Amino acid sequence: MGLAATTVKHLLLLLNFVFSVLGLALIAYGIFFLISAAENAVSIGENVAGGLIVGLGVVILIIAIFGFLAAIQEAPLRLLIYVGAVVLLILSQLLFLSMASHGTKDGISGSINEGFERLWESERNESGALGYYEKWLHCCGVNSYEDYWIIHHAIPSSCCEENQCQDTQSRVFKAGCKAEFVKYLDDKLLVFKIVCWLLVIGEAVGAVFGWMLYSSVKNQSRRNNAVWM
Template identity: 60%
Template sequence: MGLAKATSKHLLLLLNFIFTLLGIVLIAFGIFVLVSAANNNVDHGETLAGALIIALGVVIVVIAIFGCLAAIHESRTKLIAYIISLVVLILLQLILAAMASQGTKDGLSGSVHDGFEQLWEDEVKAPGALAYYEDWLHCCGVNSTDDYHHIQHDIPRTCCKDHNCQIVDNIYTEGCQAKFEAYLSGKMLMFGVVSWILIIGEIIGAVLAWMLYSSVKNESRRNLRWM
């Protein structure tokens, strides 16, 4: 086995092992998003996002395992199929990354705004609709404590540290909508970082697979000449 062929093969095996680990990380992250979404009173699209992330993680793991098999068997057909799979996966991830970025800027804000408007309407009718978010995110009202003042409602205990509103400094002043948007943006940032690491790795993987394919092809030609 030539040095270039051996190097390409070993690097491809190592890279696909890393892909497998990152795919598992994506699956775990998707499950975390689904679990978090299950606790929220209003659906902000997290259920769909979690399902897509899990599906992407599963696809990456499957392609990575296939890539390892293609490298071990040194099969030209499998290597070509692996390269095509990587190209399709890269395009898919670029689309998802663009959608996530645009969603964070536009659709996400609109969805969160509509969701918290509905929660505030429920809060006015039956106090306590925002309690979960106020306890979890350490916030108060949709926009600030002024929301309760406008409806002439006492600030609830969930708006205060340790549920003690007697101390002024214990009162959370930031609104829950802004806090929740920051929380979702953090999730999208994490997903974006992992996605770009995968995309760069997949481009390198496609190049290594092509190098291995070329080495196997050239070796087959040399063997035919000797026959």
């Protein structure tokens, strides 16, 4: 194998080592999401996001280890499988990034909507169900403080600064809790989005290097066979 092919091999090994580390980091970050979701009375989107991040981290780790071994062994078939797996991984990450940015009916946005619907149903039956989120996110109701007027409930103290409404709307949080929670989740997902985009770029480079190494190994095999003939 020539100098250029050796360099490609070493770069591919380095890239897959970096992918392994980032895969482990994503798993840890996803677990952090799941722990946050477990602390909430009603899971609202964080469990879906956490599960997706952990799953993606595991897949990245497995593919990176496979690619590392394929490069060391210079096995053409394994290198070809690695390149195909990386291309599929890139497409999956682009889908996850789309879900994280815009949401889908069955994904993160759907989970948030369903979670707040359950909370509001509980609020209609027993006042205070939204209190945890109202105090934490400085919000009121699902869409706004006017939600309480619709169901003929008094605005709770959890909707007000320092839990004191004092019969004045100036102390009432105007924003709805669903919108504020989406902002909170977007901020937490920002790290995931940045890492994911870096991975997509790195994986595209890794796929090119994998194909180059595969071609080099195949060409070397043909030359060796030609010498023996």
